[in-house]
Amino acid sequence: MKVTCEYAKMGSNHVFVRFSHVIDKLINQQIRQVYQTLITKQPLGFIEAYFAYGSLTVQFDLTITTYKAMKKAISLIISDTTITKVTSGNEVIIPVTYNNETGLDLDYASDYLKLSKDEIIDIHSSGQYLVYMIGFLPGFCYLGGLDKRIHIPRKKTPRLIVPKGSVGIAASQTGVYPLDSPGGWQIIGRTNLKLYKPYDKSPFLILPGDKVRFIKK
């Protein structure tokens, strides 16, 4: 699979690469692979890289290299990275308490989706989800692969505080809030599993490329 990438200079010292404007499993896999190669090869002047569904950004040291040179180094890595199938990392099981107390939007979702709360819970807890990216908050995983029957738009007005551990759905995505935070996803349950432990040796439980399953507690 070959994709045409679009490059943009992001500020003075970041190369932005857009692979796609839409969520695509194979493209995301390619981006994750390009990221791995970048951090292994560490092109001259490389500082750090991070990515989202369909794009990647590389910070470089302006005193050592240039935008042009870093762009070239990245494009060479991209053209050497071909993906034919999606492979995945670890599987992480997240136990979830789904009820009206933890699932702040279960009633609303049930009305909107014209499904019973039990049906929503069964559908959500029977899927296997791919971690496309981490962003927004430390350890906030964007999980794709949500069953079409429970696609629901995010809230028009975000909540000021979504409690830590809340499990949310929004459009084709699902995810867990690792911290108390403002947020607009529809909340259907809560987990006690800590996805982000800043003082631990390994602060992050889940990484991009992992598979996630939710089980009813």
Next chain:
Amino acid sequence: MIRQVFLIKNPGMYTLIQDGGRIGFRHYGVPVSGAVDKKALNQANYLVYNSKDCPCLEILSTGIELLALDDCYIAFTGALATILVDQQVVNSFQTLLIKSGQTIIVKALKSGLRTYLGVHGGFVSDILMGSASVDERILIGSRLKRDDILTTNEPLTNLSIRTIKRPVYDNHYRVIIGPDKHKFSPKEIKKFFNNSYKVTAKLSRMGINLKGNKIEHIDGADVLSHPVIFGSIQILANGQPIILLADGQTTGGYAVIGNICDDDLYKLGQVKTGDLITFSKIKG
């Protein structure tokens, strides 16, 4: 050798330990953090003979009061502040020798918002993910509190006094357009550069919300979430810009009209509510 140098008599409005920032963790959704006014951080460290990104105090506004527990060399940079040592006004942008028992107060600000205090040797602090920078929102460290004791691990040596010029803190920012240029017509991009924007009260280490002439998007404000950086200017659904700062989120779904060039970022640390900001386009 750990030396206790200051006792916090009054933490002021909001005082944090900040250094050069957290490098290499944005992949996990962790912001870069670090001093918002990096030039002030670097200058403070220069004045006290530290490496440029050593941990300093980032002091928001006024009110902080410190009691020196030992002799030490310090320096103030950043905001144009009235600083008193035992009731006597002292110079910022200069190395100061403080004697044990003296009291330091940041009394008033003539210009700017954040004052940086550096100490020879740097402030000793927990290093988490490679940085001493505090970000309470993501549970990393906490602001200074009354009765906290600050330490350094440098013995007292004789330093000669250094001075440095205060940088220019105009509110003009050079912007490199993109990566979501496709979301704005040339007319709207022109509008963005031809108007000034007022800094609202929504102002934190995460971002600065601006208010001014509305910028219209082509086909809505949303883009597929992508990486954003310190200095990214997003145009929100209501047509108003927000500039992301050091504690800003790592990825965002609002269209980014452009990013402020690296050399101008430091000025964002001194922006206050009510200030007027202008932008100009550069190729970068």
